[in-house]
Amino acid sequence: MAETNTPAPDSPGHDRPAGRLLGPAVSPPGAHAPYAASPATSRGRFYREQESATRSCYSRDRDRIIHSSAFRRLKHKTQVFVQHEGDYYRTRLTHSLEVAQLARSLARTLRADEDLAETVALAHDLGHTPFGHAGEEALDAVTRDIGGFDHNAHALRLVTKLEHRYADFDGINLTWETLEGLVKHNGPLTDNQPGPIASFDKRWPLELSTWPGLEAQLAALADDIAYVSHDIDDGLRAGIFTVQDLTYAPLAGDHVKGVLERHGDLELSRFIGELIRTLMSELMEDVLGQTQANLAAGQFATAAALRGAGGATACFSPALFARLKALKQFQMENMYRHPRVTASMSRAKEVVSGLYQAFVADPGLLPPDWADAARQAVPGTVARDYIAGMTDRYALAEYARVFSTEIQL
Secondary structure, three states: OOOOOOOOOOOOOOOOOOOOOEOOOOOOOOOOOOOOOOHHHOOOEOOOOEOOOOOOHHHHHHHHHHOOHHHHHHHHOEOOOOHHHOOOOOEHHHHHHHHHHHHHHHHHHHOOOHHHHHHHHHHOOOOOOOOHHHHHHHHHHHOHHHOOOOHHHHHHHHHHHHOEOOOOOOEOOOEHHHHHHHHHOOOOOOOOOOHHHHHHHHHOOOOOOOOOOHHHHHHHHHHHHHHHHHHHHHHHHHOOOOHHHHOOOOOHHHHHHHHHHHHOOOOHHHHHHHHHHHHHHHHHHHHHHHHHHHHHHHOOOOHHHHHOOOOOOOOOOHHHHHHHHHHHHHHHHHHHOOHHHHHHHHHHHHHHHHHHHHHHHOHHHOOHHHHHHHHHOOOOHHHHHHHHOOOHHHHHHHHHHHHOOOOOO
């Protein structure tokens, strides 16, 4: 899609940030802790805007993400199982909603900003390609000569450039705190960064070498809790493994045995509900306990002090983290590498790589506005953006259009 580069009226242009917000800064109900992000002290938006009298800046960020086209497309993007396999399985959208709920619950208990934690959680998967990690690996492989592909970098590009909702600027003009959390919710970025992150950081530094604020750290932990739990749910429903198999799983196995001892033989949906409820509770309670201890030890007077702590403040306890790591390895061996999953993902990689090569060889195969942009850009960059934004089913439809043949996943 063609892009514009017109600074907003009264904006500082593309070379320097807008600084503090203009207008009222509404705080949500409940008192923030000193270490929490606060709308009143936000670093603002890149383009100056009058803020809402009824919503905090972080609440407004959340709403902008929910109304973005990139967020809507998550509905038909693979989490583990491709979308057509059934309605029970998670997609990137349902996963993001579950992560947001957990992040908000953690933030509320720890007196952090709930809106910011929820916002980062909702945005954390915006940059993912169709077909899950397989699609990302394929797109990264075929674009190595132009910098490769990274989903966090692409998420930043989406919200600062590719979303075209406003007349005065590209992107959706999120606050500095949301952008920081989006880019580095998993921790500091100290190595050479993908182009979109490096270039934006020059325009408006995101302090890549520090830890993010507490809200972003909580969103990352909520992501871990959500996916290890719901992948067990999806794996059981899909028949990838059985209840008996799960009795041997690290961490989860104890909960499986506990449900069986308390309730005996349950129908699968009730068993899954009990299992996931107790597993999530242990994970959430551990995060809260360890994080509260870290906050007490750190005595952080400001959000900036927490960012400069030199390590994660929100985290699992060492003992539980070791068990969680072992559970992830169990899932890798018994689910993500299961022939049913790997076979469809291998075909998905063919779709992504085939489309990219075709669009680079003939930009005229792209929709007219994308084709026009491709003729003026570095070869491959527009095709990369176009494919990254596709849903699973749209990628399959485009493959059928371009190659006049359908591929079955």
